[in-house]
Amino acid sequence: MNAANDAAARYFEAIAAALEGLGVYFGDRTASPFQNHGVVAEVVAPYIGRLERSFACWQNRLGFMDKFRIQRAESGYPVFQSVLELENDRRQAEQRLAGISAPDELRAEMVDFILRHREFPADLQRSMAERLYLEEVKEGKIFSPFILPETVRVSVNPKTRRPYYLVHWGAFDGSSSLPMVYMAAVEDSSPKMLGTLVAADGKLNEKIEIGLPVGGLLNPELAHRFDEFAEKNSAYSLSPATIAGNLDKDFDTLHPKQLRRVVLGPFYTAGITENNSAVSEVLSKVRRRDNAWLLTWTVQEVYSKAERPARKGLWSSEPARDEFHIDTDDLDAARMGVSAYEQHALVPHEAYQALYAAGEAQKIFEGYDVHVISGGRVITDV
Known part of the structure; x- marks a missing residue:
């Protein structure tokens, strides 16, 4: 193993151990005496899983690609270009897989090559590695540059009698090369949602069946705009106060009561x-x-x-x-x-x-x- 390959192996070994430990930590937060951190842990844990799958894919990618760059002097994470390439490969995986022989065919070709040429079939090995990589990146939920919002909680604020959503989304910041998870607790004063979600007694309308989690903001009339807002306002350079203020200004009927950012x-x-x-x-x-x-x-x-x-x-x-x-x-x-x-x-x-x-x-x-x-x-x- 040359020095570059050894360094890559050490890096992937270390980050895998770190993310596994982080998963253990957040898993522990959902149990007593950490109930107050349970919602945060519940939200963050799947994003750690996305990071683990991304790193598994990047490691497999080295089987047919020679270069892998990380931001050594700052975040210690892969450079943003690597995140973009992974997302691009995910989108093109089906098309590229159609141009690569099936695994059984590749194995047969490798055996035949070895028997005929008495040497290792490096090109076929790279094709096999690329196929395995594309199959994994196609199936797995990776940590994309931007991960769309999802509503995971809904209730009613007894004081204001407004519906109250907990929404989360993710972003991998291009400048800092840092993965981040956002959580927003937002009240909704839209007349339609007030009439639909709030019962006459000021509590959540039990007649409305809400299958959580819901992709996007629970309010369907604002969901697309909220997705666009989250994507434009997730940069690490923006302070949480700025993001919350922008959300307050951009949506007259959405009232952000709390915004959390977890920088991993x-x-x-x-x-x-x-x-x-x-x-x-x-x-x-x-x-x-x-x-x-x-x-x-x-x-x-x-x-x-x-x-x-x-x-x-x-x-x-x-x-x-x-x-x-x-x-x-x-x-x-x-x-x-x-x-x-x-x-x-x-x-x-x-x-x-x-x-x-x-x-x-x-x-x-x-x-x-x-x-x-x-x-x-x-x-x-x-």
């Missing part, structure tokens, strides 16, 4: 990424390479502190608008444009021991909730 990264691994020299130096001393990694993520939240009532006048009118709370007492929260935020770090036990022994743990993990994975379990508050 950066990712650090020894000898591959260069995004933190102190981390890289210590991780390089970890004995098992599948334990020589560190994955961080950030949960950002902005919420409405008040709603300015709608004004109807003879000459002009103004819809209800929300006022969002920004924690100006916290410089980082103010910089992020959020009401609150959490920073988390997941690290294998062996790597944490190495960082602790080197005297780097306190400095590196300052401000982070640290989660150590050991034996398939995640230990928090170490």
